[in-house]
Amino acid sequence: MALPDRETSTLVLAHALAAAERGLPVIPLSASKLPALRSPHRDEPAPGRAADAARTERCRGACGLPGHGVHDATTDPAAVRALFAAAPGATGYGIACGRAPHRLIGIDLDVTTPDISGTPADQGPAPSAPDSPASFTALRDLALRHLFTIPETVTVITPSGGRHLWLTGPPDVTVPNSASRLAPGIDIRGYGGYLVGPGSATARGTYRLAPGTARLAPAPCPRTLLRLIAPPARPHHPGASHPRPSHGHGLVHFVRAAHEGQRNTRLFWAACRAYENGIGETLADALTRAAVHAGLPEPEARATIASAHRLTSEQRGRRHGTAAPKHP
Structure with a gap:
């Protein structure tokens, strides 16, 4: 793959550093929206690619080497520079969801077919768009049915014309990733997932902030919506040492x-x-x-x-x- 030009590399690093300065953990991404650094375990003896991927996931960076995907995400400027220096092919950056201090939650409103690769999907137009896709209509229907308001928040426009809505979650709730579980075309990026950051260049185009949202901070996720996307934890009773x-x-x-x-x-x-x-x-x-x-x-x-x-x-x-x- 051809390396990006110096201007692209410099610009995307600047965007990533700006995000890290705001407390958003970042990793370098390739033009395919995948982590730009290869796994350090790729050359270890393994019965197959799936086993290698599982070993990388179990390690989560404990080996001290980069190349563990979202587990590499950091807000430290020196570490961000080091990651991008090790990934000269990076044209974008990913923002890890579910991590302190913001504990970002991404609401992905899909305008195309659902993304089955497990990578961030392209999502549908913002609330003000006159040609809102079915996924946003579904989100509005959920809001009406469950009596919550879709807050004004940071919104990123994807190359396909979709949207990422950025919300924040509380420290005591873990939001999992899901695809079309809430409604068809609505994907959720929670802990262990990431969103493509604005300013990232991909094979399909550039991600950019929606007009009027750059000045906003990610809004807290409505409690009702949070209950829909994060199954409630059952109370833990220390005395019950022998569960049924x-x-x-x-x-x-x-x-x-x-x-x-x-x-x-x-x-x-x-x-x-x-x-x-x-x-x-x-x-x-x-x-x-x-x-x-x-x-x-x-x-x-x-x-x-x-x-x-x-x-x-x-x-x-x-x-x-x-x-x-x-x-x-």
Whole structure:
């Protein structure tokens, strides 16, 4: 692939540094909207590409090398410069969602077909657009039906004419990524996902801020909308050291019954509930088998369960004022 010209490289780095200065963790992206740095584990012996990807996901940068996708995201200016210096082919930058201090949530309103690659999708026009697509109509219908207001917030126009609506979430809620679960054409970017930052150049065009939104800060996500996109955590009762077996069976069945487009979200939610109730380790293999039965590749299923373990450990550490253990 041809390297971008110096002007493009300089401009995108400037955009990324400006975002990092505002507390938004960033990573370099290629013109395909994928992380620009290759995995440092790519040359390690492995039975296949899927296993290599799973190993990269489990590492999450603990090896100290860049190339772990969204897990490389940082707000440190020196680290941002180092990432872009290691990725001379970068033409854009990604903003990690779900991370402190903003805990960004991306509402993706799709104007084309749903993005099945797992990368940020292109979304539909903003509230003021006269030719709003079905996805925004669906969001407005949800707002009317559930009695919440779509707030005025930072809005990014995608090359296809879509929109990314930026919202912020509270520290005690983990929003998972999902595709068309809320409504057809509406994707959610939460923890572990990223949004393409404004100023990024891609193969399809440039992402830019919608007029009038550059002066805005990301608005808090309405509580009602938050409940729709983040399954509520079940209360944890420390005295209940022996959860009912049927509880674990219900989580497994919940994952096993997942359809395409909801498998990863269901697995992540079920794994979080399992770890919160102290049966995560016991149930991990059964949840993996259920996800594989539903059509999810085993490495991806195990990586999702590992992410759930890490997040629940971090939340437990914050509640008790202790550092969360690191999981390789």
